[in-house]
Amino acid sequence: MLTLHSAPIVLPVVSEPIGDGAVLVDGDRIAAVGPRGQLAAEHPEAREHAWSGVLTPGLVNAHAHLQYTDFEELNSIDEPFPVWLGRMVAKRPTFTEAMWQESARRGLRLMLAAGTTAVADIVTEPEVLEPTAQSGIAGISYLEAVFEDAQSWSDSGRARILAALADAPVGRTLGMSPHTPYTIATAVFADCVAIARARGLRTHTHVAESEAEVRYVATGDGPFADDMLRFGKAMELIRDGGSVLTPVGFLDKIGALGPDVHAAHCVHCDASDREILRSRGVYAALCVRSNRILQAGEPPVADYLAEGSPFAIGTDSLASSPSLDLLEEAATLRDLALVQGYDEFDLDRRIVEAATLGGAAAMGLTDVGRLDQGARADLAVFAVPTLDALTGAEPGEVYAALLDAAAAKMHQCVATVLGGTVVHDTQS
Structure with a gap:
């Protein structure tokens, strides 16, 4: 009809x-x-x-965590990112499979009610894949590897990811999400990318979100190093005293960037970092409201615009964002661009494009947005x-x-x- x-x-x-x-x-x-x-x-x-x-x-959300919709109280604790992350980790064990699924369902309802019809969703608990597939929303669910060193990855982490990939629900495309350079070992990060590429899947990671991450990657110390040591994780960057590189530079060095990858946040990216992302065809998924709540800084959106660097827009989760309304996120990003000095005639159009065509391109999709x-x-x-x-x-x-x-x-x-x-x- x-x-x-x-x-x-x-x-x-x-x-x-x-x-x-x-x-x-x-x-x-x-x-x-x-x-x-x-x-x-x-x-x-x-x-x-x-x-x-x-x-x-329909709008295209380039970075979200639907399963954390019911972690909403964390978006108002007014603590810096490392403290917030600790609170999130502590809350996770209190959730059951049914709670994870209902949390994802609520997030899906909120997105659809705000005009979002496709999403790049980070999935730590594979049980949320089923309600996401049943919703019919477009996009990709990226299975996340997090808090893994070589030993835990070998013992169970890798097998868990492979089992989830093999058991994908009908109607939902999967990808891989090695979380960050500070929560998984370098060898594990590289293996996640290799698993994705061997299967023709896309990869979505977090990068350059906070100053603590920049410090960890460069020098192998700071609050994130302390966390990994407390959890007993053996990380190469801690062992080696860092890489003397930025997070973007580090991921490029280990071959983790390419047109099959898009990266969330990209806040602490200088001109060299942005040139790497641009040359590798990596879209940045900017989440300015989450960055503000987590006191992580603000992405250089005016520079992305002026340089022609590809970017999309994400809300992140309700654990660190005031809403899952992508148009509100886009308006906030537009206003930040103005504050940063970008006032060209094409600003409004390019921001709306980022919330539609940009999100689609970030996931390699040609029929949405x-x-x-x-x-x-x-x-x-x-x-x-x-x-x-x-x-x-x-x-x-x-x-x-x-x-x-x-x-x-x-x-x-x-x-x-x-x-x-x-x-x-x-x-x-």
Whole structure:
């Protein structure tokens, strides 16, 4: 059955905004995008959903931990990242398999209600894969290796990851996530990347999130080294007194970067680091609100923009973020770019692109984050206060209106369509 989703403004992202536009959906795919009048005349049999708002592609969250949705109280403890991490580690054993699954389900509901239809999800507990697959949300679930040295990896860690890869639920693509250079041994990190590449899977890691990480990688000491020693982990960087490299430089040295990889945070990245990421085709998944809550610093988004460095946007988890609303995250990132001095005319458009096309590219996906023929029928509709004024507006004004509304928290997600099915609707 054909369905026509129409709206006063359709924002395909891959092409100019369309006033009084529509998206024709056939099953789970987009059949056409164009003026409503034309598509309705060509397909009179199509059932119409007439939405009030700006119709966009479903948003693509490039970094999240759905299983930690019910760790929400940790986002308000007002402690620096190493202390926060200790609190998280202490809370983990209190959760059962059922609790992990319900936590992930709640996160999925929150994302869909905010217009996110694809996610790069870090998975430490494989039991959350099933509810994620059942939700139908697009994207990749990255199985995480964390707190592993060579001994624990050999004893059980590697086998656990391989078993989870072999038991992937139908409908969910998997990848690998070696957590960070400070929570897994260098040899383990390299093995995770090798496992992924041998199977044609993508890799997603955290890198350059905090100053404590920068110190650990460079000199092998500091709070993260203390933690690893307390847990009895034998780490090469501690043994060798560090690498005298930045986190990005270190991962590049061990061959862990490439176009099959995207990296979360990338806060403490200088021009040399950013050039490495750019030359290796690595997208940075920027999570500015999480960085602020964890007192980790702020990503140099103005530099990423000015240099043409590829980046996407993630919310991280509710354990370190005020919401899973990606449009609010995008608005915060836009405002940070302005504070950092980037005020070019293309700013709003590029930030919205990062929340759609950027997230898709970070995961190597070509059929999400866009309204285009053949793409997945993932749509979001946002109510914005200035909707009436956008009729006949310049393209840049439409992007700005979306972000301005999100910055003011006046951007209600009216509807979300996932693979052609309406899964969130406040208009009916």
